[in-house]
Amino acid sequence: MTAIIEMDQVQKHYTKGKLTIKALDDTTISIAEGDVLGLVGESGSGKSTFGKLLIGLEPPTGGEIRYQGAPLWKKNKYVRRKPGELQTVFQDPQSSLDPRMTIKEIIIEPLYALSKNERKQKESYDNLLKLIKRVGLKEEHLERYPHEFSGGQRQRIAIARALITEPSFIILDEPTSALDVSVQAQVLNLLKELKEERGLTYLFISHNMSVIKYMCSKVAVLYKGNIVEIGSTEQLFNNPQHPYTEILLSSLPSLFENKEKAIEGFAETAQPKGENSCIFYEKCPRRTDQCMTSPALESRGKDHFAVCHY
Amino acid sequence: MLEVKDLHVNFQTFRGTIEALKNINFSIAEKEVVGIVGESGSGKSITALTILGLLEKNADIASGEITYRGDNLLALSKKEIQTIRGKKIAMVFQEPMTALHPTMKVGEQLSEVIRRHRNVSRKEAKRLMLVALNDVHIHQPEYVAKQYPFELSGGMRQRIVIALAMAAPPDLLIADEPTTALDVTIQHEILQLMKELNEKKGTSILFITHDLGVVSQICNRTIVMYAGEVIESGETKDVLYTPQHPYTKALIEALPDGKNANVPLKAIQGEVPNLMERPIGCAFASRCSHVMETCKTNPPALAHWQNQHDVACWLERG
Incomplete structure (x- = not known):
């Protein structure tokens, strides 16, 4: 499998006066072609920054991002080899759709970035109709406005808008967290089917x-802008290696798992003594003096890496 | 302790009347944690607001009774209900930033509420305030008391809101999606805290959420609402592990938790009905996979099934 996105030592630091975040x-x-890479972490951990760097909303302050082998950023300029190759579906379809545009206008808007010929071809009514039927909308919906739709339908509109340029990579930024459970299942199924049909790669x-x-x-x-663990879904869920991953997995209230084992939570906040300590030191329930030096990303099995001394 | 009987609530709008709540019946006993689950528009928040007398002006309580220790809350005057709201029945809202005063230090806010509910001096209120912060596991109460809400994280703010709600202390705490805006790890801590307050102080909790996982963690009993009606209720383990109503079953099936990733999720087709044109029969009939002729014309009432487990469905009655 070839990598579609490669990030190499990528940094994004925000500075304000003397303060650096x-x-x-x-x-x-x-990210390999055809993969669905999940990105998890608490608010402020850098999940959304990650997405912003990829679609050109913010330049990185260090490192290199390559898309199909070619750098995405040259200095602070975003280089599109082909517009519409990378698309995004945002979390809240209430605010991501322009309330004064009809559904048709919303869906075809991304095509204005393409060349004239390509635009004509993709803009054709047949193409549009096929697409909206595929995402579960009807022809008569095209002339309506976003406020006439429910949350689930709006998210289908946002998906159609992302697909019109026939992208190969889509960033799904919390696509179902604003939806009800019954509608979430519809949208997840749709996203899975579309991935298979169109050979898409997702960042979820x-x-x-x-x-x-x-x-x-x-x-x-x-965690705090650092990848602390990465691996296949199966390995990460069955055999988590980093204490933060374990806390994350055990805090999720689930109907289907018994929680007989006492849940380990964050430890009381302790200030690390040196500048080089592990980023999780402050809250880690298993910190020791060794954690004063920052651990490196180490292999923990096939395609499974974690940043922890233990 | 609290009993809701035959409650009907309508909203008058320019486009017509919305039947937001229809025939709601349930009760909360001392020291009990009761969960109301439902999707958006199911009427779960309206139920909470009705109990506290906080409905908007266009709401019309068509019929019903809410009795709290023998008093009918719906018959009380505005003044009378103010002696109960906050003091006996308190509420925690979803978004902790909007529930706090943005330009007042959190310690001052908390002392003010304590002075309002308990007749104490400023000095005593300050002492109680620090105790209250300690009760919600804030580690440096003196320091945090001098901070403004914007200086605190979401989880800390929600702890402050809970401390405010517990200030009186109330008999009943109504929590409307208190953890929805928080990270899972913080959600877990807040749920533990609420459980502890329930066990230590004996406060009953009415917990409103859309998350079945959260319900399974903290509620003794669970009420499932759909389109403004209670469609199933019973002990949490019965409702979640042996659900009887097709909607409850479908909702649990639709969760991705523990499902095989190669099999599509069983989504519930269609959408929640428009409450302005409530269907004549069962509100779930148009989305139900077991729909029968009778469902389309006769709405089923909530009826006893077994072990205090009630269901509103024709299917379960043969």
């Missing part, structure tokens, strides 16, 4: 571990 710190990761950002487990083939866990 490391939203992403030396992230190295690759979510904080819901059971959705991640269902959707993804590979999972990366972010």
